[in-house]
Amino acid sequence: MEKFEIYVLGCGSAKPTMRHNPSSQIVNLRDKLFMIDCGEGTQLQMQRARLSFSRLNHIFLSHLHGDHTFGLMGLLSTLALSGRTAPMHVYAHAELERLLKPWLAFFCAGSTFEVVFHALPRGEASELIFEDRSLEVWTVPLRHRLPCCGFIFKEKPLLPHIRRDMIDFLQIPYYQINAIKQGAGWTTEEGTFYPHERLVTPAAPPRTYIYCTDTCFLPKNAELFHGADLLYHEATFGEEYAARAVETFHCTARQAAQMAQAAEVKRLMIGHFSSRYLDEQPLLEDAQQIFPATILAAEGLKVQL
């Protein structure tokens, strides 16, 4: 199975604490790293997780609150000091470019790499914002105190595996292999046709990861999240602060679980915990009552899809 891993670098919320770093995650798809959010201290959390800066070329920021943003300048500065040359693509709401450019000009003068800004859409529809050979990244429209979006990391379908035994048995020439992977069958010299399905074993189904924070409860997104392998959903509060969650455009652990249940995802990871919790076990129990396949995010946690 090709590598598809999520590293939690921080799962706290607005106020940094000694228990939680502010938001940041790394998606590792086949050793290409994608960062989501970059709170203060993220570059050090990457070092702790032994993740190489050189494999990181794309940073996605959900929204421009400090606990999702303040680590970016330090990270870019360290990359400049390291003599990086590859461009770094930053996907964020448009104001970031205006805010960050004067800092880059002053603190990273003479930097040997370019920061390429991509403005995130603000509409009500999910949009494709990144694509390569193996991955698509789509936005998730969220509702917070300022423009915010989640991200869907969607692995592209993999080609099936060639059945070496059949290739050898039928003496199929090497130049034909790629066509068979793509869907072709094979006709022997005697005229017997072997359909594609007999020559391959199917690839593992493509996997999907969804990152969904910060937002009020948005049941309509269940459709967008349907069947995902893993949903990271904010659970800033427990039920006792349900009113506070509404006021601040956040969710409770129970709402995160309701979303996972409605979307029929395989697993749920909750995070973005309010600093008032010294123990998130009650949040986990709240969620598991509705959606048993729930885990708590934690700094240093690595989840395999």
Add this chain to the structure above:
Amino acid sequence: MEKFEIYVLGCGSAKPTMRHNPSSQIVNLRDKLFMIDCGEGTQLQMQRARLSFSRLNHIFLSHLHGDHTFGLMGLLSTLALSGRTAPMHVYAHAELERLLKPWLAFFCAGSTFEVVFHALPRGEASELIFEDRSLEVWTVPLRHRLPCCGFIFKEKPLLPHIRRDMIDFLQIPYYQINAIKQGAGWTTEEGTFYPHERLVTPAAPPRTYIYCTDTCFLPKNAELFHGADLLYHEATFGEEYAARAVETFHCTARQAAQMAQAAEVKRLMIGHFSSRYLDEQPLLEDAQQIFPATILAAEGLKVQL
């Protein structure tokens, strides 16, 4: 003895590592806190040291390199989230105001406290930049790749202690005590004069702390540093990188010790260690050969003056 303590929050250099946070210190004089430099992660280091944000009203930045600056925005944002109302005074080179103001306006919109910027002088003389009842802060002109200055924290002379036994014996009235503390003597009804010195015991001599980083070796500052109780001096490199130190406007551990020796300070603390050192013991040995009363800075270290 009145409290005068130095907390080391970070003593690394440009690249953050798992061993050292970037530069930051807290000077605690009689429970008023003064911050010097504010690298990324400083607010968390303050929490770790159990230092209260509410006692901090003055932040001094030696220069505008990221490893001395990038923690400031996060710290100010956390103070805004905490509903702080007291102004925060920031002493830094003038560009900081231009860089920070748009970030404050965006990330701390609606903040309930004011950030007051004080531009540091750029001249070749030491200047008084802060003064209250018990403290003066003076700049130290340094030479780095951009404008930089050190800081002298100079306790004001303390008043002598009244000798309670003499006051009782001579039946000196209460309203006279303050005059005696300030230097007056006392004449009894019988006409016997008791000079000031017989009525008091002298206060502890005022103490001085000097913070000196980042800079090339500047022997002329020895005069300014003369007799200080503690000198914190950068020692980015060992002797094997003496040429690199010159190139980058930094000092070696040996130069830090030469400065301490020439200035006849009581103690030397070296820091701002290059990330290439996994063990600073050789730097300590370099320095101690010249100036034995040297210690290594370390995160979490508290030094009493």
